[in-house]
Amino acid sequence: xxxxxxxxxxxxxxxxxxYMAVENESHMHSVPPNSETHFKVTLVxxxxxxxxxxxxxxxxxxxxxxxxxxGVHALALHTYTVEEWQQAGxxxxxxxxxxxxKKQ
Amino acid sequence: xDIIETIKSQIENNGVILYMKGTPQAPQCGFSxxxxxxxxxxxxxxxxxxxxxxxxxxxxxxxxxxxxTFPQLYVKGExxxxxxxxxxxxxxxxxxxxxxxxxxxxxxx
Numbered sequence: 001x002x003x004x005x006x007x008x009x010x011x012x013x014x015x016x017x018x019y020m021a022v023e024n025e026s027h028m029h030s031v032p033p034n035s036e037t038h039f040k041v042t043l044v045x046x047x048x049x050x051x052x053x054x055x056x057x058x059x060x061x062x063x064x065x066x067x068x069x070x071g072v073h074a075l076a077l078h079t080y081t082v083e084e085w086q087q088a089g090x091x092x093x094x095x096x097x098x099x100x101x102k103k104q
Numbered sequence: 105x106d107i108i109e110t111i112k113s114q115i116e117n118n119g120v121i122l123y124m125k126g127t128p129q130a131p132q133c134g135f136s137x138x139x140x141x142x143x144x145x146x147x148x149x150x151x152x153x154x155x156x157x158x159x160x161x162x163x164x165x166x167x168x169x170x171x172x173t174f175p176q177l178y179v180k181g182e183x184x185x186x187x188x189x190x191x192x193x194x195x196x197x198x199x200x201x202x203x204x205x206x207x208x209x210x211x212x213x
Binding site for chain 2: 062065094
């Protein structure tokens, strides 16, 4: 839970958050049990108003630069403004792994 | 040629290029697979680089693009995004328009 907590803290520090969910999806990939390598982040903030998705994701990667350098391998990002979030309804699900030991 | 120059020329000389894990026929990662699927459904040709075969490109591109993960899609020299953005744009129809337009300008130039 250490890395998950540090992701949550770094994002809280960097953004004025409307809603945030950080999920550890490492169990969907070929890593040892209880790993913290694959995460899914849903972040709602009005700081994203008028920004394209690529700029929003770059902002998040910047806030999480330390985590990305230290063991986080994949980050699924779903970013919304408060208005977009109200219309979105449901966050898309991440794909399962295709590499390593979980390869089909 | 140094790696950054190689990356720049790949991005500039290909209207649509995907940096991915594995190949379109044999993707090595679920995120790359999903991105390739969306791109193929656009029905246009695209270039790809398998970053698993090119560890130097893999490391340097992360820095160059300020984007630490793969896949990464570039259209007309600009970073469009990774799997989540590609999927969202495909679902909304934006990706199809962007790709067709990019390939169209490429053929005319």
